[in-house]
Amino acid sequence: MDLLALADFTLVARHGGFGKAARAAGRPKATLSRRVSELEASLSLRLFERGGRGLKLTQEGRALFERAGSLLTELEETAAAIASGGERPRGRLRISAPLLFSQTVMGTLAASFALKYPEVRLEVTTEDRTVDMVEEGFDLVIRVNPDPDERLVGRAFLRDRLVVVASPDLARPTGGTAVPAVVRGSGDRAAWRIRTPTGHAAIAVEPVLGLASLIMVRDAVRAGVGAGCLPVSLVGRDLREGTLVHWGDVDAPEIALWTLYPTRRLLSPRVSAFLDHLKRAFPNGTPDELASYAEG
Known part of the structure; x- marks a missing residue:
């Protein structure tokens, strides 16, 4: 594929027409039109719908523009960085x-x-x-x-885990009694399965609040409304200071960002x-x- 023709295509697509693109770039309108036509011919695709009201990208043209635009920008920035002797982000x-x-x-x-x-x-x-x-x-x-x-492609850069926490004033349930719980969203009555120093356990829950964010859940748990299942990173200070107590780690896969x-x-x-x-x-x-x- 001719990269110069591809660059001219993205120029025309960005400005919405050959005339506007020609004025912006200081290039002959006829040259831009010819280069785009050559690109269409080489791809066997129509990239623009040409009508009385100007140009409109076809579905294929829009897909090419969205992908080619960012790639050409990266190529230009890399070439500029090499020419200037460094790769300063901009x-x-x-x-x-x-x-x-x-x-x-x-x-x-x-x-x-x-x-x-x-x-x-x-x-x-x-x-x-x-x-x-x-x-x-x-x-x-x-x-x-x-x-x-x-x-x-990518990598995990942070890891977290879920814990069940509650106010020190909230009694931990015994004998299968359901605990009042603050949940994210509507919640359900499913039990929380946790790991403790003595083994595995299940805590039956009775949702009393359904909130939209985990920060809201944490704040409600702090207020003593019920227990909550939260990332340990969100309640670390509370656990250190004793404003919340740790009932156990949730038996669930690790959270990875x-x-x-x-x-x-x-x-x-x-x-x-x-x-x-x-x-x-x-x-x-x-x-x-x-x-x-x-x-x-």
Whole structure:
């Protein structure tokens, strides 16, 4: 594929027409039109619908534009970095991160990154859903226990675990009695299975509050409404200070936070810099590190 023709195609797509693209780039309109036509011919695809009201990307054209735009930007930045003798991160960095991580640490983490790399415009979107990185234009995503995806590569940079905690004033149930529980969402009556120093146990629960976020759950548990199942990083200070007591570790898989990015041969300096920033913030990736960072 002709990269120059691909660059001209993305230029026209970005500006929405040959005339606007020609004026913006100082290039002849006829040259841009010819290069795009040659690209369409080489791909045997129609990339634009041409009509009286201008150009409109076809479905294939939009898919190519979304993928080629970011790749060409990375190539340009890499060439500029090599030419200048360094790889100083610059440009826009879009990250998608889960809600709890964003609420507890991302503000501080993003601020320290911005101070260190002032030429990078960091944009963080908070959501727990699985995003399509390529289609939605993200450079990096942070996800909890992500499903395997052959289009993405990454690593786990933090680990956490779930614990059942309660106010010291809340009596621990005995004899199968259900304990009042604060749960995320609507909750159900399923028991919490925990590990204790003496073995495994099951705690029957009676949800009394269903809340939308784990921070809300923690605050309600602190108030003594009921027991809660929470990440240990979120209640570390409470456990140390005795405002909450530990009933046991939840018998469940470990929580792992991963950084993921597309499987490309070129990794932009912006993404590399943020990955290094995470490594410095959480060198060992333990729940205690996460708790300490969140507590400031």
